[in-house]
Every structure is written in C-alpha cells, then in structure tokens.
Amino acid sequence: MISHFPILQVIIPLLAAPLCLFLRIPRLVGLFAILASLAAFLVSCMLLSQVIATGPIEYWLGGWEPPWGIEYRIDLLNGYLLLLVSLMSTIVLIAAQTSIEKELPENRHVFFYVAYLLCLTGLLGILATADTFNLFVFLEISALSSYTLIALGTDRRALTASYQYLIMGTIGATFIIIGVGMMYMMTGTLNMYDLAERLPAVSNSRTVLCAFGFFIVGVCLKLALFPLHLWLPNAYAWAPSVATAFLAATSTKVAVYVLIRYVFTVFGVSFVGVSLPLGRIFLVLGLAGIFAASVAAIYQLNIKRLFAYSSVAQIGYMILGLAIGTKLGLTATLLHLFNHALMKAAIFLAIGAVVYRIGSSQLYHFAGLGRRMPLTMAAIVAGGLSLIGVPLTVGFVSKWYLVAALLERGWWPVAFLVLISSLLAVIYVWRIIEWIYFTPPRIIMDNIEEAPLTQLIPIWLLVLANIYFGIDTDLTLGVSNLAAQSLFGL
Amino acid sequence: MNILGLYNYWIVVLLMMIGFYIVIAHENLIKKLIGLGIFQTSVFFFYISIGKIAGGTAPILDEKWHLYSNPLPHVLILTAIVVGIATTALGLSLVVRIQEAYGSIEESDIQAQDSLDQLECSLEAYGIRQFENLYDQDLNE
Numbered sequence: 249m250i251s252h253f254p255i256l257q258v259i260i261p262l263l264a265a266p267l268c269l270f271l272r273i274p275r276l277v278g279l280f281a282i283l284a285s286l287a288a289f290l291v292s293c294m295l296l297s298q299v300i301a302t303g304p305i306e307y308w309l310g311g312w313e314p315p316w317g318i319e320y321r322i323d324l325l326n327g328y329l330l331l332l333v334s335l336m337s338t339i340v341l342i343a344a345q346t347s348i349e350k351e352l353p354e355n356r357h358v359f360f361y362v363a364y365l366l367c368l369t370g371l372l373g374i375l376a377t378a379d380t381f382n383l384f385v386f387l388e389i390s391a392l393s394s395y396t397l398i399a400l401g402t403d404r405r406a407l408t409a410s411y412q413y414l415i416m417g418t419i420g421a422t423f424i425i426i427g428v429g430m431m432y433m434m435t436g437t438l439n440m441y442d443l444a445e446r447l448p449a450v451s452n453s454r455t456v457l458c459a460f461g462f463f464i465v466g467v468c469l470k471l472a473l474f475p476l477h478l479w480l481p482n483a484y485a486w487a488p489s490v491a492t493a494f495l496a497a498t499s500t501k502v503a504v505y506v507l508i509r510y511v512f513t514v515f516g517v518s519f520v521g522v523s524l525p526l527g528r529i530f531l532v533l534g535l536a537g538i539f540a541a542s543v544a545a546i547y548q549l550n551i552k553r554l555f556a557y558s559s560v561a562q563i564g565y566m567i568l569g570l571a572i573g574t575k576l577g578l579t580a581t582l583l584h585l586f587n588h589a590l591m592k593a594a595i596f597l598a599i600g601a602v603v604y605r606i607g608s609s610q611l612y613h614f615a616g617l618g619r620r621m622p623l624t625m626a627a628i629v630a631g632g633l634s635l636i637g638v639p640l641t642v643g644f645v646s647k648w649y650l651v652a653a654l655l656e657r658g659w660w661p662v663a664f665l666v667l668i669s670s671l672l673a674v675i676y677v678w679r680i681i682e683w684i685y686f687t688p689p690r691i692i693m694d695n696i697e698e699a700p701l702t703q704l705i706p707i708w709l710l711v712l713a714n715i716y717f718g719i720d721t722d723l724t725l726g727v728s729n730l731a732a733q734s735l736f737g738l
Numbered sequence: 739m740n741i742l743g744l745y746n747y748w749i750v751v752l753l754m755m756i757g758f759y760i761v762i763a764h765e766n767l768i769k770k771l772i773g774l775g776i777f778q779t780s781v782f783f784f785y786i787s788i789g790k791i792a793g794g795t796a797p798i799l800d801e802k803w804h805l806y807s808n809p810l811p812h813v814l815i816l817t818a819i820v821v822g823i824a825t826t827a828l829g830l831s832l833v834v835r836i837q838e839a840y841g842s843i844e845e846s847d848i849q850a851q852d853s854l855d856q857l858e859c860s861l862e863a864y865g866i867r868q869f870e871n872l873y874d875q876d877l878n879e
Contacts, residue, residue: 381814388821395828404839405855408848411832415761415770418825422778425818429781432811433788549863612863 250294254307254320257291257330258373258386260284265365274357278345281361285341285368289334292372296327300727314378315439321378324731325582329505330375332586336497336593337368343706344490347600350607351488352400360400364494367393371502380428380438383506384421387470391417394499397491398483409482416479420469427463430455444514451519460515460524464507471503473567474537477560481544484556489600489609492552496559497593501585504566508581511570512735530571535665537564542672546679552609554676555595558635561669562588568666569650575732576653582728583649587634587642590717594710595631598624601699601707606691611680616689620696625684627707632677634714637670641718645725746787753780765845767836771829778822785811785818 264284268277299305304323308314322330341364348360370390377383395417399410432438434455435446450456465476472480480500484492511520520526538561545557562584569581601624602617603609618625634641637648647670654663698704717724741748753776760773789811797806833843840848 381817385817385821388825392824392828395832399832399835404836405852407832407836407839408852411767411829411836414825414829414832415774418774418829419758419761419777421821422781425781426784429785429788429811549859610859610863 250298251307253291253295253298254305254322254376255309257288257295257334258369258376260287260291261365261372262369265362265369268358268361268365272358274354275345277358277361278341281344281365282338282341284365285334285338288368288372289331289338292327292330292334295322296331296727299324299327300730315437315442318377318379318382319439319441320376321441322376324727324734325508326375326505328582328727328731329501329585330372332589333368333371333375333498333502336589337364337494339706339709340490340494340497340593340597343493343597343600343703346700346702347490347604348488350604351402351490356400360397360488360491363393363396363400364491366390367397367494367499371498374502375505378440380431380440380443384425384428387424387506388421390499390502391421391470394491394495397495398487400491401486401488403486405482406486409479409486413479413483416469416476420466420476423462423466423469425466427459427461427466430459430462434459440509440514444516447515448519451515457524460520463510464526467503467507467510471500471507472560472563474533474540474560474564477537477541477563480560481553481556484559484596485550485553485609489552489596489603492556493593493596493600496556496596497589500559500563501589504563504581504585508570508578508735512578517573517736527571527573530567531662534564534566534568534571535662537561537567538666538669539672542669542676545676546672548676549611550609551599551611551614551680552596554611554680555592555599558673558676559588559592561673562592562635565646565650565666568662569653572653572657572659574653574657575736576649576656578732578735579725579728580646580649580653582731583724584646586724586728587646587714587717590642590710590714591631591634594707594714595628595635597703597707597710598627598631601703604699604703605696611683612690614680614683615687615691616684616693617696618685620693621698623704624699624707627711628684629677629681630711630714632673632680634718636673636677639718640715642714642724643718645718645721649725746783750780750784750787753777753783767833767843767845768830771826771833774829775822775826778818778825782815782818782822785815 261284264280268280271277271280295305299322304321307320309318348357352360367390370386370393373386374383374390377386395410395414398413399407431443434450434453435443437443437446447456469476484496541557541560541564545554548554548557566581566584569577569584599609602614602621605621606613634643637643651663651666654666757773757777757780761770761777764770764773789808791805791807794805794807795803797809837843840851842848
C-alpha cells in the first residue's frame with residue numbers, strides 16, 4: 249500500500265470527481281470532496297516525511313521500467329509542493345460549502361465540486377510525474393477544469409474571462425507540447441531524468457534551443473509572467489470566490505514548479521546559464537512585472553482584481569529569485585511559493601466571506617465593514633501586511649531571503665528596487681484599509697454580521713499560519729533550503 | 739536532406755503560423771477557436787512526421803518486414819487529439835453562453851459592453867449612483 253502512495257494521491261481526487269455526480273446532494277458532495285482532498289493531503293504528508301527520511305521515491309506505473317514506462321518520482325521539491333497544494337485545497341474546500349451556496353445556483357453545486365476535484369487531480373499529477381507527456385496531459389486536465397471553474401462565476405464577465413484564459417492557456421499548452429516534441433526528436437525519450445542524461449550530448453543543436461524556447465514561453469504563459477499575464481486579472485476577478493482562492497494559491501505555483509523542474513533538473517543549470525541569457529531576461533521581466541502590476545493594483549476598484557494584480561507582482565518576485573541563479577535565490581523563490589499561497593488563500597477566502605454577506609467585491613462596498621465584520625477584515629489586513637512584508641509575517645521571511653540573495657550576488661540596485669516595490673504594496677493595502685475602517689458605509693449595514701464559522705475557521709487557520717511560519721521558519725526554510733541544494737546538485 | 743525533402747515540416751510551420759495568426763487577428767470568437775484548432779493540428783502533423791521512418795511500416799512483428807515506424811508519437815498524438823477536442827468543445831460552449839449573455843460574439847462588441855459596466859462601477863464608486871443588491875438580481879434572472 250505504502251509503495252503506491254505516489255500514484256494514490258493523484259488517483260484519489262480523480263476517482264472522487266465522477267463519484268460526486270452519483271452522490272447528487274450538494275451538501276453530501278461537499279463533505280465527500282473534503283474527505284477526498286484530506287486523504288490526498290494525508291498521503292502527501294506521509295510522502296514528504298518519507299522523502300525527508302530516506303530520499304527520493306521512485307514509482308513505476310504498472311511496473312514498467314522507465315524510460316519505457318511512466319515514472320513518478322517524489323523528491324523534496326515536489327513533495328513540498330504536493331503538501332502545499334493538497335493542504336490549500338482542503339482548507340479552501342471547508343469554506344467552499346457556504347460560499348457557493350450564495351454565489352452559485354443550486355443546480356451547479358455538484359459540478360463545481362467535480363471541476364474542483366479534477367483541477368486538484370491535474371495539479372497533483374503535474375507535481376508527481378516524471379514523464380514529460382504525462383505532465384502535458386495533467387496540465388490540460390487542470391487547465392480545462394479551471395476554465396470551467398472560472399466560467400461558473402455569476403457575472404457575465406466570468407464567461408469572457410474564461411474564454412480569454414482558454415485561448416491563452418491552450419496556446420501555452422501547445423507551445424509546451426511543441427517543445428516536448430522537439431526534445432523527443434533529439435533524444436527519443438520522455439522521461440525527465442532520462443532527458444537530463446541525454447540532452448547535454450545534443451545541447452548545442454538548434455532544435456534543443458528551440459525546444460527550450462517553446463517550452464519556457466509556454467510555461468511562462470501558464471504562470472502569468474508579466475507580459476503574458478493578461479488572462480489572470482479577469483479570471484481571478486470574476487471566478488467564484490472560493491475558486492479564486494484555490495487557483496491563486498495553487499495553480500500559478502505549480503507552473504512555477506514546472507519552470508524550476510525543467511530549468512534545473514532537465515536542461516540543467518550549465519545549459520541554461522551558459523547558452524542562454526535566461527537569467528537576464530527573467531530579471532528584466534520579473535522587475536517589470538513587479539512594478540507594472542503593483543501600479544495597476546493601486547487603481548483597481550474591484551478588490552478581487554486588485555489582489556489578482558498583486559498576484560502577478562508576487563510572481564515577479566518568484567521569477568526574480570530564479571533570475572539570481574544562486575542557491576539562496578532559489579531558496580527565496582521556493583519560500584515565496586509557499587508563503588504567497590498562504591497569504592493569497594487567506595485574503596481571497598476573506599473576500600469570499602464578504603461576498604457571502606454583501607454580494608459584491610467592489611472596494612467601495614467595503615466601506616464601513618470594519619465595524620460589521622471585524623474578524624474577516626482583520627484577516628484581510630493581516631494578509632495585506634504579509635504581502636507588504638511586515639516583520640513577523642511570512643511575507644517578511646521570503647522578502648528577507650530574496651534581498652539577501654540579491655545582495656550576495658552584489659545586485660544592490662535590484663535589492664533597492666525590491667524594497668521600493670514594497671512601498672507600492674503599502675499604497676494598495678492602505679487604500680483597502682482606508683475604505684474598510686475610515687469611510688462611512690455606502691450601503692445599508694443593519695443586517696450585515698460577521699461571516700459564518702465555516703468560513704472564519706479556515707480563514708483564521710490561514711492567517712495564523714501566516715504568522716506562525718513568519719516566526720518559526722524551520723519547516724519551510726529547512727525544506728526549501730534542502731530542495732534548492734539538491735537542485736543545484738550540491 | 740534538401741529543403742524540399744523536409745516539405746512536411748514546411749507544411750507544419752505554415753499551418754502553425756496560419757492558425758496562430760487567426761487566433762490573434764480575428765475578432766469573431768468562433769473564428770478564433772477555428773484558428774486554435776488549426777494551430778493544434780499542425781502540432782499533430784509535426785509529431786507524426788517525427789515518428790515516420792522512410793520505408794518503414796506499421797510496427798507489427800512479421801517475418802517479411804524489418805523496418806518499422808516509431809509508434810510512440812502516434813499514441814501521444816491520439817491523447818493530444820482528445821485534449822484538443824475537449825478544449826474546442828469547452829470553448830464552443832463558452833461562446834454559446836457568451837452569445838446568450840452579451841447578444842454578440844464579436845470581441846469589440848463585448849469589450850464595449852464591458853467598458854460600459856466598468857464605467858457604471860466607477861460612477862458608483864464616486865457616489866453618483868446608489869447601490870443595488872446586484873446579487874439577488876443575478877441569481878433570479
């Protein structure tokens with residue numbers, strides 16, 4: 249049984265999704281989805297502890313030996329992310345039940361859970377697999393189900409957002425598959441570790457360079473790197489709140505994982521560093537993304553859109569960590585992956601709770617809510633402080649390591665820019681605080697009360713995690729440090 | 739290996755560019771999906787070209803034949819075709835719902851309507867219009 253854990257955690261949500269259709273009663277389906285997600289979480293906990301204890305776990309699907317068969321390989325990097333994704337999914341699902349009651353018509357509740365579980369399957373599959381084509385298939389499973397999740401939003405703009413994402417996402421996925429085809433053409437293999445062994449022999453051919461280009465551009469579309477981020481703000485703004493919380497916390501993170509995996513494990517640092525100016529490109533795009541998106545966030549009227557732009561900026565920080573190209577930089581990226589998931593899940597769930605009560609996510613409808621929903625608003629503020637990087641929050645930890653890595657490399661002007669960009673975050677977070685606490689209400693507030701417990705508990709779990717991991721960094725820092733070390737082959 | 743000898747790859751590149759151009763240039767949402775279809779199909783051709791070995795046959799073990807084409811790309815592409823169909827189906831169903839919601843499938847029309855909504859939001863933000871409960875309205879419709 250234990251030897252089958254790597255595949256089990258993908259299989260559980262995959263099987264649970266169609267079973268949801270048979271259960272039919274929305275409340276029952278909700279509970280069932282939480283159970284499935286929790287099971288995946290427990291499995292990923294055991295996997296990670298096993299990886300830490302005994303090193304990477306290899307699993308051959310159907311007993312076929314790689315590179316002929318599909319291999320799943322769990323190491324520190326993907327073990328860590330598997331834990332993150334399944335944890336976020338479980339916490340978000342607890343809040344989902346009440347939230348979608350208000351946001352979706354009754355007959356769509358079951359479909360929401362089905363799409364959600366399929367999306368989870370896809371994300372976990374991407375993380376677990378060591379087979380390039382398998383990765384493409386899971387990428388499409390998660391993408392197609394997230395288009396559906398977004399289109400479930402009540403506003404009609406959800407439909408166009410979903411369509412736009414579908415077009416961009418499919419172009420990205422097709423680019424990835426072109427890259428995979430070219431790699432296969434040159435090496436005759438699809439297994440990542442086999443590719444890593446065979447690619448250096450042909451690495452100065454133009455086909456491999458092309459393959460790399462297509463692949464990286466495709467992945468960057470998926471992870472919403474700055475000029476390719478256009479699908480993200482609309483998609484996050486109009487999707488149902490819980491879907492936004494889930495996607496913001498997991499899907500871009502998984503795309504960043506794919507980028508790290510291919511840059512470090514498959515193509516190798518020597519190829520990427522020597523033959524291509526990838527570091528410099530990422531540096532420029534990362535910085536441009538941080539500033540452009542933070543400035544755009546300041547001007548948003550819709551609070552979900554505001555935080556969506558802030559997500560694009562945070563992805564810029566992760567890419568910046570990669571651009572540094574040192575172990576410390578990679579550690580900062582991995583830390584920020586985890587920490588950003590914690591903050592954004594907390595913020596979007598809190599916004600979801602507000603939407604549950606007032607039916608709107610426009611910033612000006614939040615006026616005066618500080619009195620009516622103090623706990624929820626405190627959660628948004630705590631998440632916002634974490635985004636800025638105030639000490640004692642997780643945001644501080646990851647920014648600290650990012651700046652340290654920049655200084656270690658001697659890039660102090662970039663470090664300075666990172667600090668300035670935090671001031672932009674101060675502006676957009678302050679704007680929210682001003683509306684919440686210092687503006688008289690715009691709407692009738694008499695019957696608005698604190699969010700229900702089923703939402704407050706997951707929100708505050710995440711907020712406390714934000715503070716806890718900001719003080720005790722043993723787990724996050726320890727694992728990201730070890731993962732970065734193994735990626736650099738030290 | 740002359741340039742003409744690689745004609746299948748030229749076709750792939752041409753189709754890829756045509757498809758990509760349609761996706762970018764056309765305003766009509768269905769035409770965009772058609773472009774996306776062409777774009778994806780070019781990749782299918784690409785994979786099948788990779789697997790072909792001159793003079794090779796289908797990989798069925800038999801005394802008479804010794805040279806086989808590589809079947810793996812074909813299998814991969816069967817999967818990719820299924821993915822493509824799912825994407826197109828989902829895309830088309832979104833277009834149907836967009837048509838229901840906006841009464842148009844031209845991008846410029848939709849954007850015009852969206853910016854009108856946006857304008858109303860801004861007016862409300864600066865206190866010119868009163869809040870209505872958008873929520874109940876949407877669900878009842």
